[in-house]
Amino acid sequence: xxxxxxxxxxxxxxxxxxxxxxxxxxxxxxxxxxxxxxxxxxxxxxxxxxxxxxxxxxxxxxxxxxxxxxxxxxxxxxxxxxxxxxxxxxxxxxxxxxxxxxxxxxxxxxxxxxxxxxxxxxxxxxxxxxxxxxxxxxxxxxxxxxxxxxxxxxxxxxxxxxxxxxxxxxxxxxxxxxxxxxxxxxxxxxxxxxxxxxxxxxxxxxxxxxxxxxxxxxxxxxxxxxxxxxxxxxxxxxxxxxxxxxxxxxxxxxxxxxxxxxxxxxxxxxxxxxxxxxxxxxxxxxxxxxxxxxxxxxxxxxxxxxxxxxxxxxxxxxxxxxxxxxxxxxxxxxxxxxxxxxxxxxx
Numbered sequence: 001x002x003x004x005x006x007x008x009x010x011x012x013x014x015x016x017x018x019x020x021x022x023x024x025x026x027x028x029x030x031x032x033x034x035x036x037x038x039x040x041x042x043x044x045x046x047x048x049x050x051x052x053x054x055x056x057x058x059x060x061x062x063x064x065x066x067x068x069x070x071x072x073x074x075x076x077x078x079x080x081x082x083x084x085x086x087x088x089x090x091x092x093x094x095x096x097x098x099x100x101x102x103x104x105x106x107x108x109x110x111x112x113x114x115x116x117x118x119x120x121x122x123x124x125x126x127x128x129x130x131x132x133x134x135x136x137x138x139x140x141x142x143x144x145x146x147x148x149x150x151x152x153x154x155x156x157x158x159x160x161x162x163x164x165x166x167x168x169x170x171x172x173x174x175x176x177x178x179x180x181x182x183x184x185x186x187x188x189x190x191x192x193x194x195x196x197x198x199x200x201x202x203x204x205x206x207x208x209x210x211x212x213x214x215x216x217x218x219x220x221x222x223x224x225x226x227x228x229x230x231x232x233x234x235x236x237x238x239x240x241x242x243x244x245x246x247x248x249x250x251x252x253x254x255x256x257x258x259x260x261x262x263x264x265x266x267x268x269x270x271x272x273x274x275x276x277x278x279x280x281x282x283x284x285x286x287x288x289x290x291x292x293x294x295x296x297x298x299x300x301x302x303x304x305x306x307x308x309x310x311x312x313x314x315x316x317x318x319x320x321x322x323x324x325x326x327x328x329x330x331x332x333x334x335x336x337x338x339x340x341x342x343x344x345x346x347x
């Protein structure tokens with residue numbers, strides 16, 4: 001088992017292993033006194049893993065409840081968030097109780113934001129069941145729901161008590177779901193570890209899941225510990241996301257987050273190569289590895305439509321947008337742009 005410690009405002013461990021689910025109750029009982037616990041999940045995810053988790057929690061002394069949402073970005077909204085809050089209230093949850101988020105990034109974001117705001121904060125635990133959530137969204141304490149106008153507009157920073165990553169859950173992912181996580185993994189290589197990127201070129205992620213997840217979590221840990229509240233260095237983690245979120249919104253969230261991030265990374269690195277910020281060979285390597293993992297590098301949305309969608313980006317401040325730009329594989333910088341300058345990166 002790999003254990004990565006995150007020393008944020010609330011410290012916690014990320015546990016990475018196969019067969020972790022039956023041990024979640026025992027591990028959680030060491031962190032908090034067992035009381036009421038609600039498993040927030042999708043029914044299809046709960047059908048796969050919920051019984052094992054529920055039994056583990058009950059054996060450790062927790063009284064377990066279930067709350068289901070329909071899945072997808074449409075569930076990450078104020079309406080479902082409100083339903084979850086009312087569920088907690090109706091079942092008399094208190095600040096000594098806990099939420100377990102069993103699922104992907106949508107579940108983790110929704111459950112985390114509910115935990116952060118119910119009675120001004122109750123405990124929550126992340127149990128990612130997708131590669132994307134394991135390597136990125138379950139770690140670092142970002143929680144949020146969407147508005148119709150844009151993604152992740154209502155949220156806060158709130159760290160979990162623990163993250164349990166059982167790699168066995170990755171075996172039931174569809175190819176499309178697994179591919180989404182691969183985009184975030186590749187992002188970490190471009191962002192700050194050229195050797196890691198080279199490893200991804202040579203050996204498929206499926207053949208080295210534990211090492212890949214641990215390395216991504218370690219990289220995110222180092223950034224979060226330096227800039228927990230996303231005012232400086234943590235913005236680097238948004239590589240590919242400014243344009244990627246625009247792609248998601250233009251598609252009505254029909255394009256998955258991972259595919260959108262891949263498109264965003266390719267667009268920004270191609271733009272950097274055109275401007276002489278990075279070598280054209282580096283862009284070619286990125287495009288090749290994205291294609292190797294079945295990820296897209298382009299989309300058909302007009303530049304003006306993408307620009308309008310990107311204007312809701314949370315990284316805009318003082319009339320400027322902070323675009324994460326690769327200077328080489330493994331080396332990125334934050335480039336402040338006047339808003340109109342973004343158009344040139346979208347063509």
